[in-house]
Amino acid sequence: MLKGKILLSTVVLGLIFLSGCFIFNDSTENRGKQKEMAKEKMIFTFLGAPGSGKGTLAQRCANNLGFEVLSTGDLFRQHISNKTNIGKKLNEYMEKGQLVPDELVVKMVKEWLTSRSDSDKSIILDGFPRTSLQAKKLLEIIQQDMPNYVFKIVKLEIPQEEISQRLVNRRVCSNKRCQAIYNTSMPEISSGKCPKCGAELLQRKDDTPEVIADRFEVYNKHEKELINFYESEGLEIEKLNVSQKTPDIIFQDFKKML
Ligand code: AMP
DSSP states (O other): OHHHHHHHHHHHHHHHHHHHHHHHHHHHHHHHHHHHHHHOEEEEEEEOOTTSSHHHHHHHHHHHHOOEEEEHHHHHHHHHHTTOHHHHHHHHHHTTTOOOOHHHHHHHHHHHHHTTTTOOSOEEEESOOOSHHHHHHHHHHHHHHOTTEEEEEEEEEOOHHHHHHHHHTEEEESOTTTOOEEETTOGGGTTSBOTTTOOBEEOOTTOSHHHHHHHHHHHHHHHHHHHHHHHHTTOOEEEEEOTTOOHHHHHHHHHTTO
16 A cells, blocks of 8 residues: 555656656747747848838837848939949939839849848848849848848838828938938927938938829839739738837837837
8 A cells, every 4th residue: 555655656756757857848949949039130121112211210220229221222322422333323213213223233232231141130121122023133142142031021001192291301311321311390400400410401302292203103013013022922021000100109019020
C-alpha cells in the first residue's frame, strides 16, 4: 500500500517536472521568436495620392523610430536644384507632373537601396514604386540583394477632395538637409521661415491646382496598376485611414501596424 503511494507520487512529480520543461522550452522559443521579430528589418512602401501625408509620416518614422527614408521625389528635386545632368532630364517630366521613365527611377533607387543593404535600419520608400514594372524590379532587388528585409505595403486612405486643398496650402523647407513640411494654416510659419532651421519656406512648383489635377490623374491610373500587381503576387496591402486625422494620430496608428 505504502509502496503503491510512493510510486504514484513519483509518477505525479515526474509528470509535473516534464510539463514544466515543456512550458519552459516553449517560452524560451517564444522569447527567441519575439527577439527575432523585434530585429526584423522592413522595407515599407506607402501607397497614397500626392498629399495624402506619406512624406510627413515617413519623416516621423525617421525622427522617432530611426527608419531610413527614400523619397524619390525629394531625391529628384535635389538633382534638379544641384543642376546635375540627371536633374535636367528629371525636370522635363516633373514640371509637367508626368512620371519619370522607369529605367531611370529603378537605377537610382537600386543604387540607394543596395548601398544600405548592410544597415540595421528599416526603410520607407516614399513615392516608389509607382508602376508595376518598378514594383516588379523592387521585388527582384529585395530578393537578390536584401533577402533579410520583409517587404510591406501600406495604403494611406483619404478622399482626394480633402487633399487637393491641403496640397495647395503645403509649404516645404528650402534647406535640402531639413526638408520639413508645413501647412499655411500653421501659425508658426507666418514669418515664411522654417521653425526648425530658419530657411525660407517654399511652395513646390507642382503644388498648383492645374498640376495637382494632372498628378491625381496619373496617380489613380498607376495606383490601380500597382494594386493589381501586388494582388497577383499574393502580397497583402495594409490600410491606414488618414482622413481628418492629425499627423500625431496617424503616426500612432501606423506604429500599431509594426
Ligand atoms: P512626389 O514628391 O512623390 O510627389 O514626386 C514628384 C514628382 O517626381 C512626380 O510627379 C514624378 O514626376 C516624379 N517621381 C517621383 N517618384 C517617381 C517614381 N517612382 N516614378 C516616376 N516618377 C517619379
